[in-house]
Amino acid sequence: xxxxxxxxxxxxxxxxxxxxxxxxxxxxxxxxxxxxxxxxxxxxxxxxxxxxxxxxxxxxxxxxxxxxxxxxxxxxxxxxxxxxxxxxxxxxxxxxxxxxxxxxxxxxxxxxxxxxxxxxxxxxxxxxxxxxxxxxxxxxxxxxxxxxxxxxxxxxxxxxxxxxxxxxxxxxxxxxxxxxxxxxxxxxxxxxxxxxxxxxxxxxxxxxxxxxxxxxxxxxxxxxxxxxxxxxxxxxxxxxxxxxxxxxxxxxxxxxxxxxxxxxxxxxxxxxxxxxxxxxxxxxxxxxxxxxxx
Amino acid sequence: xxxxxxxxxxxxxxxxxxxxxxxxxxxxxxxxxxxxxxxxxxxxxxxxxxxxxxxxxxxxxxxxxxxxxxxxxxxxxxxxxxxxxxxxxxxxxxxxxxxxxxxxxxxxxxxxxxxxxxxxxxxxxxxxxxxxxxxxxxxxxxxxxxxxxxxxxxxxxxxxxxxxxxxxxxxxxxxxxxxxxxxxxxxxxxxxxxxxxxxxxxxxxxxxxxxxxxxxxxxxxxxxxxxxxxxxxxxxxxxxxxxx
Numbered sequence: 447x448x449x450x451x452x453x454x455x456x457x458x459x460x461x462x463x464x465x466x467x468x469x470x471x472x473x474x475x476x477x478x479x480x481x482x483x484x485x486x487x488x489x490x491x492x493x494x495x496x497x498x499x500x501x502x503x504x505x506x507x508x509x510x511x512x513x514x515x516x517x518x519x520x521x522x523x524x525x526x527x528x529x530x531x532x533x534x535x536x537x538x539x540x541x542x543x544x545x546x547x548x549x550x551x552x553x554x555x556x557x558x559x560x561x562x563x564x565x566x567x568x569x570x571x572x573x574x575x576x577x578x579x580x581x582x583x584x585x586x587x588x589x590x591x592x593x594x595x596x597x598x599x600x601x602x603x604x605x606x607x608x609x610x611x612x613x614x615x616x617x618x619x620x621x622x623x624x625x626x627x628x629x630x631x632x633x634x635x636x637x638x639x640x641x642x643x644x645x646x647x648x649x650x651x652x653x654x655x656x657x658x659x660x661x662x663x664x665x666x667x668x669x670x671x672x673x674x675x676x677x678x679x680x681x682x683x684x685x686x687x688x689x690x691x692x693x694x695x696x697x698x699x700x701x702x703x704x705x706x707x708x709x710x711x712x713x714x715x716x717x718x719x720x721x722x723x724x725x726x727x728x729x730x731x732x733x734x735x736x737x738x739x740x
Numbered sequence: 741x742x743x744x745x746x747x748x749x750x751x752x753x754x755x756x757x758x759x760x761x762x763x764x765x766x767x768x769x770x771x772x773x774x775x776x777x778x779x780x781x782x783x784x785x786x787x788x789x790x791x792x793x794x795x796x797x798x799x800x801x802x803x804x805x806x807x808x809x810x811x812x813x814x815x816x817x818x819x820x821x822x823x824x825x826x827x828x829x830x831x832x833x834x835x836x837x838x839x840x841x842x843x844x845x846x847x848x849x850x851x852x853x854x855x856x857x858x859x860x861x862x863x864x865x866x867x868x869x870x871x872x873x874x875x876x877x878x879x880x881x882x883x884x885x886x887x888x889x890x891x892x893x894x895x896x897x898x899x900x901x902x903x904x905x906x907x908x909x910x911x912x913x914x915x916x917x918x919x920x921x922x923x924x925x926x927x928x929x930x931x932x933x934x935x936x937x938x939x940x941x942x943x944x945x946x947x948x949x950x951x952x953x954x955x956x957x958x959x960x961x962x963x964x965x966x967x968x969x970x971x972x973x974x975x976x977x978x979x980x981x982x983x984x
Contacts, residue, residue, distance in 0.1 A: 512884055529887075536885040542878035545979045546900045556886045558896065589980020607886065 455611055455643045456486040456509055456534075460518035462668075463504055477668035478504040481518070484662065484671060486611075489641045493654035493661045497701070501669025502647045506613045509645060510536045523610070532556060535609040539616045541600035543588040549599050550575065550584040556607035574602040577636065594625035598632070605636070611643045618653065630656055630685070638681055651701065655694045656685050663697070673700070765947040774951035783936070783955060790921060790932040791959075793849070797856025798917045805861045805913065806906075809868020819869070830862030834916065835923040852924040859920030860913035867909020871902030904975045911968040918960050933959075 461482045467474050479501035486492050494502040507513040508520050511530040520527040522534060535556075543552050553571040562570070575581050578598040588596060597617055604612060618626045634657060637644060648654055654661045658677055665672040675697060679690060747767050754766045765773075777783035808826070812819045837858045841851035875898050883897045925934020933956050940949040975981075 510885055512881070530884050531887045534885075536881070538878065538881060540878040542876075542882040544879060544882075544897070544900065546903070555882075555896070559886045559888045559892055587978060587980060 453488045454485050455488045455490070455523060456484075456645070457521045458482050458484045458505070458508070458518065459521070461505075461508060461515045461520060462517040463501070463508060463513065464516050465504075479508075480668035480670050482669065482671055483518075486643060486645055489643055490660065491637055491644045491646065491658045493658035494645065494647045494664060495649065495651055495654045495661055495697075496664030496669070496672075497666050498649065499669075500664040500666035502664055503615050504669065505664075506536065506615050506645060506647050509611070510534050510613050512536070532560060532607040533610045534613060535604040535607065535611070536613045536615060537597075537600055537604050537617045539619050541588075541593075541596040543596055543599055543603075545588050547588075548584065549580065549586050549588070549591070552588065552599055553584075553603045553606050556603060560607060570606050571602075574606040575599075577605065577639075578602045578632065592625070593621050594629060597621065597629065601633075601636070605640070605642075609642070611645065614644060614646045616647055616649065619648070619650075626653075627685070633657065634682055651694050651697050655690055655697070656683060661697065663700070765950050769947040770950045770954070773945070773947035774954060777948065777951055777955075783952070786931060786933050786936040786952075787955060787959065789930075790925065790934070793852060793925075793932060794856060794917055794921050797853045797921065798860060798914065800853065801857050801860040801864055801913060801917060802910070804857070805864025805909075806868050808861070809865040810872065812865065812869040813872035823869075826862055826865055829858070830866065833923075834859030834920040835927065838924060838927060847928060849930075852921065852928070852930065855924040856917050856920045860917035863909050863913040863916055867906050867912070868902065871905030871909070872898055874905060875901040904972075904979065907968065907971050907975055911964065911972065914963065914968055915960065918956075918963075922956060 462480050463478045464475050465478050467476060482501075482505065484505075494505060496502050504513065508515055509522070509527070511520075511527045511534065527534075543549075544555065547555070550568075550571050553575055554567045557567040557570055572581065572584070575584055578601055580595060580598055580602065583591060583595065588599070591599065600617075618629050621629065630653065636642075637657075646654070646658060651661075655677060661675045661677060662671055663673040663675060664670065675693075677693065679687065683690065750767050754764060757764065774783070808822075812823055812826070834855050837855050838851065841854040845851045845854060879897050879901055880893075883893045888897065921932075922934045922937075925932040926938055927934075929935045929938040933952060936952045937949060937956075940946070940952060
């Protein structure tokens with residue numbers, strides 16, 4: 447059951463993953479993703495979008511090899527994934543820079559893991575720090591940088607090991623809108639320059655429409671692929687392009703249905719009731735944009 | 741300034757309460773004794789003996805405590821077996837080990853070293869364990885995604901991340917070790933600051949006794965300032981915790 451049509455970088459075949467929640471007697475098993483099949487082509491920018499609990503981070507961790515599927519298989523370049531590795535790097539929402547290392551040494555971290563010698567480490571770190579425009583700050587310590595700068599260092603650290611696939615798990619979700627706009631532009635440029643395969647998880651439709659070639663809309667509980675929407679506009683994109691804005695509005699409309707459904711489904715569940723009713727009371731249109739400033 | 745205030749309080753207390761009493765020494769007499777002790781080198785020799793002893797004892801505790809803490813952090817079985825024991829033993833004043841130490845090693849240098857070791861082992865191993873356990877998930881995930889091996893993860897991520905907690909354990913361990921050392925020396929009257937105290941008491945030389953106490957406290961504070969507090973400060977600045 448391998449999947450290797452040429453040009454396919456990552457493929458998921460019937461992937462199912464369960465998780466346990468709670469401890470002891472209250473522990474419950476729930477399905478995070480069910481029977482997901484998906485192909486990511488070489489050099490593609492793919493966005494995974496969906497409400498919370500749709501298993502989008504789980505899918506990313508499965509591709510990264512940080513989690514193992516219960517059923518099905520994840521393939522990377524035609525071979526089944528058997529663990530994490532520097533060819534599929536994850537960038538997390540929290541940059542996770544090491545506070546005891548300078549910016550430069552942080553970027554060198556992955557290169558040290560690979561066992562490169564000092565000179566090559568320095569050279570590469572300098573190259574990728576320049577790519578994210580932070581050469582000036584190579585001797586700074588992480589706490590001296592702003593949130594956006596930290597995430598750029600994390601990006602440089604990931605790019606420095608020259609991965610085949612970049613897996614980004616809501617990397618800009620914790621940043622303010624202005625910083626996020628800048629990083630969108632920067633990521634777009636980086637992608638145009640390096641043409642890495644990128645799988646980008648986000649809850650923001652706007653982000654997905656701006657950056658990606660294809661948007662995979664996920665449904666929740668259990669997570670499954672609901673719809674795959676191509677974004678046919680060429681890069682670099684003008685983020686204010688009316689066509690882009692319209693596509694976003696269309697997708698949001700679809701999402702609203704999903705959200706209504708979710709709210710109704712969760713009405714019986716005590717824990718989710720409050721969250722659901724708050725969202726349900728929000729005026730139409732902002733319902734899904736609570737956290738993305740749409 | 742602070743020193744002057746306390747000296748004044750001391751002198752006043754002496755004038756009011758202790759003038760007739762032979763149990764209480766005025767500051768002048770104590771500093772006289774301190775000066776004499778330094779001049780005839782008896783204080784310096786005792787201090788040197790104590791410092792050598794604590795260097796050995798604390799050094800041993802540092803090595804063993806780190807290894808023990810590492811084991812407790814890495815192996816669930818080890819922690820289940822020994823964790824509560826280490827924690828329990830930590831609540832025992834380390835001088836309670838003295839009889840056992842004498843039984844095992846005889847009344848000698850090694851018995852005192854053992855007491856010092858037992859005094860600081862607990863804090864150091866617990867701090868190592870807790871520091872390693874509290875390594876933020878974000879760092880661990882980064883290590884995972886870069887495919888770091890177990891050794892790389894330990895050396896480059898877990899140990900540095902555990903460093904701040906480890907330092908505070910060292911600091912605590914140091915003060916416990918110093919206390920244990922003095923208790924041990926005091927009880928058995930060997931050469932050293934503790935021995936000096938016992939001797940001064942036996943000779944009813946109270947000024948000398950207080951002078952020795954001043955030395956003991958000063959050394960403890962000085963070492964803390966020079967090493968442990970400085971390390972702590974360094975970590976705080978590096979981690980950006982002092983900036984806030």
